[in-house]
Amino acid sequence: SQKIEQNSEALNIQEGKTATLTCNYTNYSPAYLQWYRQDPGRGPVFLLLIRENEKEKRKERLKVTFDTTLKQSLFHITASQPADSATYLCAPNAGNNRKLIWGLGTSLGVNP
């Protein structure tokens, strides 16, 4: 079955450093993949979408890569700030439709 794996351990980094989060998927080939941010008790907030034919996408301090050979997406936050502390969710679509399959998320803590 379709499976999404993200770093299960929390990532703690120093302010100003680059955070890199990993998302691996198995048993299928999504047409696109989305990254969301979720704060405790709140709904996910959309950050970036990358299609299967795109290697990299950027938005301000965020960068996402999509390697369909490795079946992996990397999510980078450069010049991290304490306000970036949250859980980041990877959500590839389920094949040829808009249904998203979600990872458990990686908790990021940025220390001042």
Add this chain to the structure above:
Amino acid sequence: EPEVTQTPSHQVTQMGQEVILRCVPISNHLYFYWYRQILGQKVEFLVSFYNNEISEKSEIFDDQFSVERPDGSNFTLKIRSTKLEDSAMYFCASSEARRLGGSFFGQGTRLTVV
């Protein structure tokens, strides 16, 4: 900035009772979704709705669940006979139809079945 709004923010109900969760999607969006998230677990897709009909549903979305767009603005999720395991945060989301983009989520309804 436009947002998806959900009501109520918290609903407590007795097992076996019917509940209706309400959502107002962003006005020019045409795709609507319901997701749920059990505490500490993954977000799970329940159903997507487009052009006044269900376009996709998950195995979770069985006969106890139904969705409706009763008018031009509201989108509802009904659970006919709630079970303890239905306790979760339920999120409504919407997205544009013409252009592929991310979904905008509401703040969720925390459903507690006792």
